[in-house]
Amino acid sequence: MKKNSIKSFRQLVSYAKPWRFKIIIASIYSIVNKLFDIMPEILIGFAVDLVVKRQDSFIASLGFTSVESQISILAICTFFIWAFESLFQYLYSIAWRNLAQSLEHEIRIDAYSHVQNLNIKWFENQKTGNVTAILNDDINQLERFLDNGANDIIQIIVSTVTIGAVFFYISPIIAAVAVLPVPIILFVASFFQKNLEPRYLSVRNAAGSLSSTIFNNLLGIMTIKSFTSEKLETQRISKLSKEYQLANKDAIKLSSAFVPVVRMGVLSGFLGTMVLGGFMAFSGAIAVGSFSVLLFLTQRFLWPFTRLGEIIDLFARSMASTKRIMDLIHTPIEIxxxxxxxxxxxxxxxxxxxxxxxxxxxxxxxxxxxxxxxxxxxxxxxxxxxxxxxxxxxxxxxxxxxxxxxxxxxxxxxxxxxxxxxxxxxxxxxxxxxxxxxxxx
Ligand SMILES: Nc1ncnc2c1ncn2[C@@H]1O[C@H](COP(=O)(O)OP(=O)(O)OP(=O)(O)O)[C@@H](O)[C@H]1O
Ligand SMILES: [Mg+2]
The missing domain is CATH 3.40.50.300 (P-loop containing nucleotide triphosphate hydrolases)
Structure with a gap:
């Protein structure tokens, strides 16, 4: 991670301090939701186990001997697992999104009142539209990350740890194969993060220039009309808009490559589990039920890492914005x-x-x-x-x-x-x- 974004992130976190308790509650909702989200795959394993082993299955060993009771217990578990997953999704979504709003409000008001206290001289050297862009767009940009980012990160960690544990429980060798791509994926992720952020900073700066020129032109519309310079001004805006487009293009090129690259990593882990697990299931080293759980879980284990791309993207964007906001907030007031x-x-x-x-x-x-x-x-x-x-x-x-x-x-x-x-x-x-x-x- 770049030093810059760590610094921006720290500053953002320090703003979140007053909501520490709410953040903990929201994190618990996220964790519980994820645990319920993983369970259906494990239930599938029990179901396969039941069909293959019948009276020797795990569920039968719990005392559910008749087919009716076995299917009923699976159905009841499934119902409750899904219901709780939904409930906690609702709870975490409300909690994180409201937190994002509170934080945003606080930062916005802080930034605005700071700007008001800055010297006139500072304003003269600033493009008003750019300041507006920071106070509006950049602060709103935070919301996009805060709404989902924290939850996503927590859930990736929870799913990696719990699914990893299930893996190791079933077969340490297969677990090792499935885990193998993770460091590579993380390395790729950090590469993307490092290279995306400067690109997004260019995007935000281009957006600032564009917005300041539009703002200025609308303010001076009478002059533009009286000099009939509409065409010239449109060309100017068009040039700035083009620069914004190109800055975005630069970022898009990189950010779009992330998921495809990570997918290849996921593929290698999945192939490994499939081939190795398949042989082991045939030879009887692991149970068929376990093998099916592994297959489902490999996907569940590695697939969230593709979400990492989106998170990094949002993170890079919002740290670029945070930097602009914090630079503004930390501009010294001289008078x-x-x-x-x-x-x-x-x-x-x-x-x-x-x-x-x-x-x-x-x-x-x-x-x-x-x-x-x-x-x-x-x-x-x-x-x-x-x-x-x-x-x-x-x-x-x-x-x-x-x-x-x-x-x-x-x-x-x-x-x-x-x-x-x-x-x-x-x-x-x-x-x-x-x-x-x-x-x-
Ligand atoms: N913000 C500024 N930045 C740079 N120069 C400035 C700024 N404001 C005024 N000036 C310059 O300072 C000088 C004094 O300007 P000021 O506005 O005080 O004049 P004034 O006597 O009020 O003129 P008027 O009769 O047109 O209102 C002028 O040369 C002006 O161009
Ligand atoms: Mg005057």
Whole structure:
């Protein structure tokens, strides 16, 4: 497994901690369901044993001597096994899927509120659509893995261990033959996992670019129309969409090969059991009933490993998404309250700019600017466009950090005032329009 995905996975697991108890319960449901799922094959063995050995069969030895009672007991067992398998499937499905939803909700809200606290500067360097893609698509991607992934992994382990035990009980030699392909399958699986994840990361990044451009275009639809650049923009989207398609194609090529490759591994195990078990059954080394159980079980033993392909696929995808989400959540917030920041009750002091230098990039908007605005005075700031009027207010709101100098309100540097109280005391009516979602009523 790649270091990257282990790290992402760990971070995901740490989010799941509050639901530890529910996870244990869900795991128990998964385990019980799997145990019931394996039993019918063993019953088949008993049935074959019954037909072949009649009065010497295992069931007869339990005291069911008449044919009627033997068939009845098999039927009753079958009924209950299937009923319980269904019941526990229902239970684990509900448990895992709800867990997935809870986890997703938690991560989504965490990521969103973190994003809200990031600097304006960060937003300016980001494509909004890409952030939206992370908050929506990438987080939803987790659900696809969490819904089934954990259950699948648990069930593969349970079936491998229990069926393996039955195998060893019946015939250790045949068990060894059936187990032989497992390490090879696991090796193949890890190869696929390693190579799939970077491909899925490219897919997710391509999806982010696509979504950000679409988002931006819809926002500027008036401009697009007025410049009649619809065709050009469609071409741009088409190019990005093509890149997304190609990134997917890369991932598809690899992920589609997994099941066929694993099937060949399963085949070798199955062939081995069939040939070796067949000879042993003929020579009387193992019972016919046992042989039939083995044949059924080899499939049951090895076949789940093909599911491993799907799991790895989902895992790779969701770890690619987790990485994008966690990178977002771990982006440092630069403008925040200082340790001993004070609350500003009302803004009734002078506002003092002292030797303020600031620029959005290397070009300075203000170079060593100093002035004082007395409290209770009404002032207007005029200047030609782009001179820095809005920037002045943005600096007062601490939307950006100064390069040098300080801004004080009375005795207090604005860096020592809580952001909440500072901004609550300043009413900015921006020249950019923004409507909050909702109704006036
Ligand atoms: N986010 C930004 N990134 C880079 N440069 C910016 C950014 N915002 C503003 N600028 C630049 O900083 C300078 C000051 O911009 P500002 O918006 O403060 O001007 P203004 O005086 O409010 O102009 P207007 O009268 O047009 O509103 C301009 O040269 C502008 O191009
Ligand atoms: Mg302005």
């Amino acid at each position: 925040k309250d200082s340790k001993n920041s004070i609350t500003l009750d009302s803004l009734s002091d002078d506002i003092i700019f002292e030797n303020v230098s600031f620029g959005y990039n290397d070009d300075l908007v203000f170079d060593n600017l100093s002035f004082r605005i007395s409290s209770n005075s009404l002032i207007g700031i005029v200047g030609k466009t782009g001179v820095g009027k809005t920037t002045l207010i943005k600096l007062l709101l601490r939307l950006y950090d100064l390069q040098t100098g300080s801004i004080n309100i009375g005795k207090n540097n604005i860096n020592d005032i809580t952001l909440k109280s500072l901004r609550e005391n300043i009413a900015l009516v921006s020249q950019e329009t923004f409507l909050f979602d909702g109704t006036i009523s």
